[in-house]
Amino acid sequence: MTKFDELKERFPNLIPVQELRSNVSIVELAVQYGYELQRHKGQSRPVLEHSAYNDTIIIKNPKDPAQQVYQRAGDFADSGTIIDFIRNRLSTVFVMFNRPGDNEFKNITSVLYDYLRVDPNMVAKNRAVTAALADTGTKQQFAKELFDLRPLAPDNYLTKRNIAPETIARPEFANKVVAQVAYLNPATGHTDDYLTAKEHPERNYLKFTNVAFPYYNGLSPEVTGLELRNEKLKLHAPGSDRYSSVFVSNAPTKAQHFVVMESAIDALSHQQLRAIRGDNAFDSVYFSIGGQLTNQQVNTVTRYIGSFPKAENYSINLSFDNDTKGHRYDLQFVQQLVAAKFPMSPTVGNSHRISYVLPEDQAYRPIRDELLSKAEYFNQNVRAQIGRTDGDALGQKELQSQQIFIGFNAGQTTINIPESCAALLMVTRSLLELTGLDERIKISKSVGKDYNEDLTREIQQTGKYRYSITDETGQTLYDGNSANTLSRQMNHLKHQAESEGSTKSYTVNERQPFGFTKPQVELSIEAGKVIKATQKPEFHQQVLNERKEQKSVTTALPEKIALNPEDKPQVGKVPQPGDDNSLKPKRR
Template identity: 25%
Template sequence: MQQPREPELNFNQVKKDINLVDLVLTLGYQHNRAKSGSDIEKGKFHTFDYKGKPGLDQVIIYKNPAGDYLYFNRADDRDKGSVIDFLKHRIENPRIDGVVATPGKNIWASVIENAKRFLNLPAAERSTSHQLQQRIEPLQRGDTYVPDFLRKTTPLTDTAYLMHRGLSPETLASPLFTGRILNHVHTGQTKEGRPYKFVNTAFPQVYQDSIVGLEIKANGFKGQAADSLNSSALWLSNTNSKTTTLVVAESAIDALSHYQLKQPTNALYASTSGQVTDNKVTELKRLVENNNLKTVKLALDNNLEGHLFDTRLIVGLARPATPMGIVRTLPGLITVAIHSVQDEPVSRLHREAKAYNQQVLESYRKVAGPEAVPGPTLDIELIKASKVGDHSYQFHVPKRLETLAAFNQSLINAFPMVARVELEKSKANDWNDQLKEQLKEKSQAVGQEPTTAPEQEPRPRRGPRL
């Protein structure tokens, strides 16, 4: 006798039969009560960490006005939606146990197979969450998710740290920076049980128009707020009707210092928070395109790392017709690959590289003597070029400050960019150092002690995240 066929499972049935909260709990996610909802007992957004570790995976579940359970992932704006999306994304991006691709089947069939596996689990192996579900209230119009770190921020009133860094009240009061600098209040208890309270300075980090993190600074300390997504985010100033130029600095303090020194009227400031990633470059390009900006000023630190950041940003800002990138990084050398169907830009870059090499050679012979034969000592200081395929070239650039500065300018001269790109370096290591030196000189000129003597930018220190 033929066995009756199991009813076909479709997406609508999956959404009806599988509760998203039950599914994530069964898969090993843990409810992070401290970060869920407007208070611990009752709230609208509930955080779940895989195996209790947000670094492995984290989803935030809520109920829409129709009563459907949906989720999103702060670390990936594509990872959001229904239980179908949850399964699909984790099949395509494996990172948890219990959700896997089904051999020989496409992604949609794999979603159904994973749903079946969950529905066929014995009741004892499935987690249920009736009480938790009752506490998750449906969203109403205007409800938005507020990260835990933002609940600890207040409008900027304590400016002691910023003043200590040489920034003036006029700079901080500029409409460019309204709402872009906050105070972050950190409270706790000492080992002896005494309460304490720190008011730090916080710079919101923005990704696709949403605040996704905080860069926190105080005298002797800098770090990121817990759960910050710094790898994709930028600190940004406001714009105005005159904005035509994007100024990119390594830190918000440097951006503010640059403004105080230069007083531009047409600038949008961006800080990379000390690192330049592919995601940050993409965000900068999006800013240029969305705001129809005409010029990008790279005002990163005047040191080796700052010049390397320049290179990374320049290759990222090249027009799509001439893709380029850093394909190799060694302790003393970087390799930049360029694909160009037009010969002239490559020829120009090659000519300017040869001109730089000639300057290096002449400088070498001034010391070594005109008859000196170039050897390995000189060879490693020269920019070298090679053709590696049809319309494909590589330039090998020594990691020296003056070499990178020359090569970066030559890249800008030779190739079209998404906007006009300019290099602007401070006279000191960074713009805040230059501001401090200027304040010191002014004070000495009038025979006064400097009113501000900010210390050097502290290195990030390990410890509890705020």
């Protein structure tokens, strides 16, 4: 007798959903439909992969189907119960059950009913996979008291990432960046918590100091987790809530910008770059998601934004990394924010694709049609760039991998987006534009992979020169190591602006550690007239010193001997005895 027969005896009319969930494990169903267990990737939270669909899922509570949930690796929007697992795969793994004309839930229950009818021997074989897994155990709860947290020392890991002490001391980050001392027990080779270490001073612990960023869930002022960083460490402290908590900086009186980033180090780097370029305003709140993004974290960020006092024209800046993952987070964040105006449901895409089921109601049709039109225009540009691919297998493959696919199945429209920065950015910006949220929500990216890389490059490039000249926009016009040379260049810029009747501002900056600059000469010209001209005494003295050195070098050069006109040989004249020795014929 199959499990289906047993349940029908108990529930002759309709099997309740909770019974279906309790009797069908996500692990068993996944194995039945082609997923393979990756034992080396986890036991308490097993990992299963379907190679045909490039789909990797992680299972929580694998031995308890009633409490079992899943999450697709790298995509926290694709998670939930077995119902969600099937729903998000009706167009791929379970497409044979996606019957036109039937409602979605009926198609989902068809998958479950089919598995319940599977031969008991096959069910037992699938179930053996679950039986072999380790017990999940009890998840450790986060307790701040278990960690030795101290003020951050001036010499810390962040300085090696080019973060200046001045940046850490800014009002945004005061008390938001601390040190965490870890206690390694030499006898066991494992770290002990702070309370245990205090109780056993005789153990002669080896101490290591990490930089710690506290995380919060927005529901209480309590710390709910710690992100720990060091040269060889990048993790969250045991028990940390990674799914709904985020790092959040201190808020100004009225926030102008809300900046959402992947790491707290990026937040520090972003603010330091602003300061280097002359923007020292305390007007922003920074968030870090800790290298991942869940729907719960989106809710936490929006909850914080709603609670803070804001300027009337405030903006939300999504500043995730400038790579495929960062653009995927942009889309995931925006998809959740626009849900009230255009609800899209995530589904499983093909290999290296992000897929959504678009809403079919008439009210959403204008946005849907315009989105599909923009996708087709994007594809036309891709085809124009790649060119004709007739008979070119590699060209065809490249073309297919770059285009956005639109699918129609069982009355549903699906958009399949390649995991490329250009395609993901196009869809994200289109959603913001079509829902009218583009005035409030901005997509801003670093030049390199992330803002810490930008900061490092800025410091490395400018470290070659002691001085620079910038204009009123902050653009660097000249670099150099000679104060005298830049002083002369400033005079040239002054005369040029005066002759043209221009309105200009120029500054000679002396570069400081960590990329900061110190103004040495400031010049403001309005309509060709100098209205401000200041120079630091130390810069003036440096100019005088350089001029003195140049003069002494010139004086020390050997004196040149002038050649009298009468000493010059005449054209065609044969040298005669008594002429200058240099003109004598050479001896043979």
